[in-house]
Amino acid sequence: MNREEKETRFIERIKAGMKIEATDWMPDTYRKLLLKLIHMHGISEIMGALPEKEWVPKAPTLKRKLAIMAKVQDEMGHGQLLLRVAEDLAEPFGRTREDLVADVIHGRVKFHNVFHMEAPTWADAGVIGWLVDGAAIINQAALLHTSYGPYARVLKRICAEESFHMQHGESIILALAGGTDAQRKMLQDSLNRWWESLLFFFGPMEVTESAQQMIDYGIRTKTNEELRQQFFSKYVPRIRSLGLTIPDPNLSYNETTKRWSWTLPDWEKFRKIVRDNQGPKSQERLNLRRFAHEEQAWVREAMIRSRLKGSVVV
Amino acid sequence: MNQLSRGMDISDPIYQKALKDLLFQLADDELCIGHRDSEWLGLAPDIEEDVAFSSIAQDEVGHATFYYERLAEIGEQDSDTLAFGRGSHERRNACLTERENGDWAYSIVRHFFYDTFDALRLEALAKSSYPPLAEGVAKIQREERYHLLHMHLWFVRLCLAGGEARKRMETAIWKVWPDISGLFSWGAWEEELLQRQVIHTSSLVLQQQWEERIRPVFAEAGIEWIEAMPEPVKKGRLGDHFPELNHLLGELSSVYALDPAARW
Amino acid sequence: MGSGGNDPFTPEGFGGCVKGGEGMSEGNVQEGFGVFEVFVQKTQADFHTHVGSVVAPSPDVALMNARENFLRRDLGVNLWVVPRQCVTATPYDSEGDWFAREFDRKYREAGGYPENGRLWKMYKEKVLQLEEIVEDLHGKGDKNNESASS
Numbered sequence: 001m002n003r004e005e006k007e008t009r010f011i012e013r014i015k016a017g018m019k020i021e022a023t024d025w026m027p028d029t030y031r032k033l034l035l036k037l038i039h040m041h042g043i044s045e046i047m048g049a050l051p052e053k054e055w056v057p058k059a060p061t062l063k064r065k066l067a068i069m070a071k072v073q074d075e076m077g078h079g080q081l082l083l084r085v086a087e088d089l090a091e092p093f094g095r096t097r098e099d100l101v102a103d104v105i106h107g108r109v110k111f112h113n114v115f116h117m118e119a120p121t122w123a124d125a126g127v128i129g130w131l132v133d134g135a136a137i138i139n140q141a142a143l144l145h146t147s148y149g150p151y152a153r154v155l156k157r158i159c160a161e162e163s164f165h166m167q168h169g170e171s172i173i174l175a176l177a178g179g180t181d182a183q184r185k186m187l188q189d190s191l192n193r194w195w196e197s198l199l200f201f202f203g204p205m206e207v208t209e210s211a212q213q214m215i216d217y218g219i220r221t222k223t224n225e226e227l228r229q230q231f232f233s234k235y236v237p238r239i240r241s242l243g244l245t246i247p248d249p250n251l252s253y254n255e256t257t258k259r260w261s262w263t264l265p266d267w268e269k270f271r272k273i274v275r276d277n278q279g280p281k282s283q284e285r286l287n288l289r290r291f292a293h294e295e296q297a298w299v300r301e302a303m304i305r306s307r308l309k310g311s312v313v314v
Numbered sequence: 315m316n317q318l319s320r321g322m323d324i325s326d327p328i329y330q331k332a333l334k335d336l337l338f339q340l341a342d343d344e345l346c347i348g349h350r351d352s353e354w355l356g357l358a359p360d361i362e363e364d365v366a367f368s369s370i371a372q373d374e375v376g377h378a379t380f381y382y383e384r385l386a387e388i389g390e391q392d393s394d395t396l397a398f399g400r401g402s403h404e405r406r407n408a409c410l411t412e413r414e415n416g417d418w419a420y421s422i423v424r425h426f427f428y429d430t431f432d433a434l435r436l437e438a439l440a441k442s443s444y445p446p447l448a449e450g451v452a453k454i455q456r457e458e459r460y461h462l463l464h465m466h467l468w469f470v471r472l473c474l475a476g477g478e479a480r481k482r483m484e485t486a487i488w489k490v491w492p493d494i495s496g497l498f499s500w501g502a503w504e505e506e507l508l509q510r511q512v513i514h515t516s517s518l519v520l521q522q523q524w525e526e527r528i529r530p531v532f533a534e535a536g537i538e539w540i541e542a543m544p545e546p547v548k549k550g551r552l553g554d555h556f557p558e559l560n561h562l563l564g565e566l567s568s569v570y571a572l573d574p575a576a577r578w
Numbered sequence: 579m580g581s582g583g584n585d586p587f588t589p590e591g592f593g594g595c596v597k598g599g600e601g602m603s604e605g606n607v608q609e610g611f612g613v614f615e616v617f618v619q620k621t622q623a624d625f626h627t628h629v630g631s632v633v634a635p636s637p638d639v640a641l642m643n644a645r646e647n648f649l650r651r652d653l654g655v656n657l658w659v660v661p662r663q664c665v666t667a668t669p670y671d672s673e674g675d676w677f678a679r680e681f682d683r684k685y686r687e688a689g690g691y692p693e694n695g696r697l698w699k700m701y702k703e704k705v706l707q708l709e710e711i712v713e714d715l716h717g718k719g720d721k722n723n724e725s726a727s728s
Contacts, residue, residue, distance in 0.1 A: 013671070021670040021671075023667075023669065023670060024669075024670050024671045025671065046356070046361065049355065049356040050356050053355045053356045055569075056352045056353075056355055057349060057352065057353060057565045057566060058565055058566070058568045058569050059569065060394075060398070060567075060569040060570040060572075060578035061394045061398070061570070061578055062375065062378070062379045062382070062393055062394055062397050063379075064578060065352075065375055066372055066375055066376060066379070069352050069355065069368060069371055069372050069375065070368075070372060070650075072355045072356065072368070073355070073364075073365055073368035073369065073372070073650070076355070076356060076361060076364045076365050076368065077365045077647060077650070079361055080361045080362055080365060080632070080647055081630060083361065084613075084630065084631050084632075084633070087613075087633070096611070096633075097360075097361075097611060097633050098611075101361075122569045122578070153630075154630070157630075161651075175577055175578055176578075178577075179576055179577055179578075180573060180576050182572070182573065182576075183573075183576060288356070288357060291357060292356070292357040292358065292359065292364075296358075296359035296418055297359075298477075298478045298479055298482070299359035299360075299418050299472070299479065300359055300360055300610070300611070300635065301475075301477075301478075301479075301610070302471065302472050302475030302476075302477065302478070302479030303471055303472075303475070303635040303636070303639060304610030304611070304635045305475045305476065305477070305479075306470075306471040306472070306474040306475040306476075306479075307471070307635045307636035307639075360611075360633075362632050362633065362634060362643035362647055363643060365643065365646045365647050365650070366642060366643045366645070366646040366647070368646070369646040369650055460645070463642070464642055467638060467639065467642060
């Protein structure tokens with residue numbers, strides 16, 4: 001088969017609802033689009049552990065401490081699953097885990113805007129679990145039917161674990177919402193801080209060229225705006241039911257169009273945060289990742305050098 | 315209902331004081347080391363290890379919770395108040411567990427030495443005259459086995475690797491060594507605890523057992539045994555601690571202290 | 579497993595199964611970590627099931643980390659890690675399909691004999707079901723026999 005025939009057959013398989021696997025032939029554009037998406041997804045999980053990690057040492061009860069530890073562990077675990085998928089896609093380029101992790105330190109892969117932001121109070125630990133994870137769950141659930149088999153399989157597991165994250169986040173914010181005036185204020189302030197970032201998280205209104213290509217390849221099936229609309233439908237009534245105010249006076253639901261209208265935040269500001277790593281916490285968190293990866297390369301090297309010396313466990 | 319075994323009389327004020335002091339040692343040790351472990355979240359040398367190490371941190375905090383709950387059961391305050399609301403002089407953890415993490419080598423050395431000690435301590439408690447303790451210990455022992463396997467593997471491999479890892483491990487061992495003897499103390503009530511069979515091993519024997527277990531691992535790892543084990547500079551089991559504990563407690567209780575009466 | 583050099587279950591053999599295992603230059607992380615496929619056995623009544631993979635410097639570290647990467651919620655009784663190089667697999671998208679089932683194979687399935695029921699009726703009897711036998715022997719809802727009776 002020549003390349004064109006292969007490509008035709010590939011598209012036929014996707015149209016027939018068949019899954020593509022790592023060892024299958026795939027067009028370069030498919031591989032690169034997927035790799036970019038999953039690489040960013042995996043790295044975002046790993047960078048996303050950091051804002052919540054700040055609250056692990058400070059969690060206010062033993063139960064909260066255990067729960068947030070488990071939550072951060074899951075984020076790292078999701079990063080692990082996703083990076084494994086990305087690594088197999090990157091294999092033909094001769095790139096391994098080492099490269100894929102180093103890429104974020106050197107600005108070659110981006111991570112989601114929400115993980116560049118500050119999380120200065122305990123309420124942020126709750127709002128991240130509740131709304132940032134809520135947004136992420138909608139995004140991830142929408143990808144469950146992706147045409148790439150290995151991605152679909154890890155997403156299934158990730159989504160199952162996210163259901164614990166939802167409960168964890170809700171439990172924190174419900175305690176704050178039902179607490180003292182100071183606790184309620186802490187929660188409202190946090191919502192104000194996160195709202196615009198949450199809107200940006202779903203991506204631009206317009207369907208970009210690469211987004212359209214991903215839809216054509218069956219990598220994703222929904223547009224950014226469809227997912228953002230679903231987020232509004234699920235979360236706005238719940239936010240309001242707690243007596244919280246959403247910091248967007250124009251946010252409203254149109255019964256006839258069945259759509260939410262919302263105020264576009266300063267898109268360029270957020271775009272810069274992601275593109276140039278210029279958010280309030282971007283550099284600090286990149287430095288933590290640099291510490292973990294580059295400054296501890298000696299550990300990984302040592303474990304390779306000594307692997308043939310004595311098997312301790314098995 | 316008389317579920318109390320020989321030697322146990324919780325109405326005996328000395329028994330009660332000694333038992334509580336012991337439970338505080340156990341709880342505070344596990345909380346401190348679990349807290350320190352959790353500082354590695356997101357920062358371990360590789361992603362898979364990050365996930366594995368995090369489970370160990372959760373186990374330790376889970377064990378601390380168990381011990382604080384046993385204290386609450388016998389008239390102390392609720393477990394959160396005990397974990398978050400006590401000052402450093404009230405803490406009974408060995409100073410080794412409050413030390414800052416340092417590098418990966420320090421964390422591994424400290425943890426391996428601590429886990430080896432903890433395994434022996436749990437053996438000393440397995441037939442405790444206080445049934446709730448003996449029952450909990452049996453469960454905790456099962457979880458601690460994996461920790462010991464894990465730390466043993468890392469300890470030996472990093473020592474055998476040569477190069478920078480070897481140097482860092484040697485430095486870490488020397489740094490940890492002066493804090494080791496502080497682990498073995500049973501605090502202010504050792505005699506009473508032994509007489510009443512809450513514990514079955516003296517601190518002296520505990521130390522000997524620890525050396526017997528660690529010596530062969532040093533040999534396996536090609537590390538020369540260090541003969542002298544200095545007396546602890548600070549006696550953590552008596553409430554005397556390094557400033558590192560104050561920093562740890564400050565962070566641990568920073569949200570709780572905003573409003574200890576609030577529901578979080 | 580006579581030739582130790584190719585035995586994937588010893589640290590020595592592992593070197594033969596993973597690229598860069600032998601004579602690797604000191605501290606080459608790129609070449610050093612290998613991919614291990616992870617299999618979990620949930621209970622001793624189950625077979626090992628593939629759940630994903632880890633990267634690790636050696637099989638024992640892979641095993642150690644597989645436990646927390648794949649069993650931090652679910653219970654299990656046994657784990658395997660297998661160097662990926664040691665797995666031989668069928669292709670997904672190949673010319674000759676391994677898994678073609680084009681013609682009727684009902685003759686090899688229990689459901690392929692619907693007429694038996696009708697015939698037994700003539701003798702005022704019912705088709706004998708395996709579930710019934712298992713239930714008689716082990717009681718209803720016996721976990722170990724779910725697969726046997728399905």
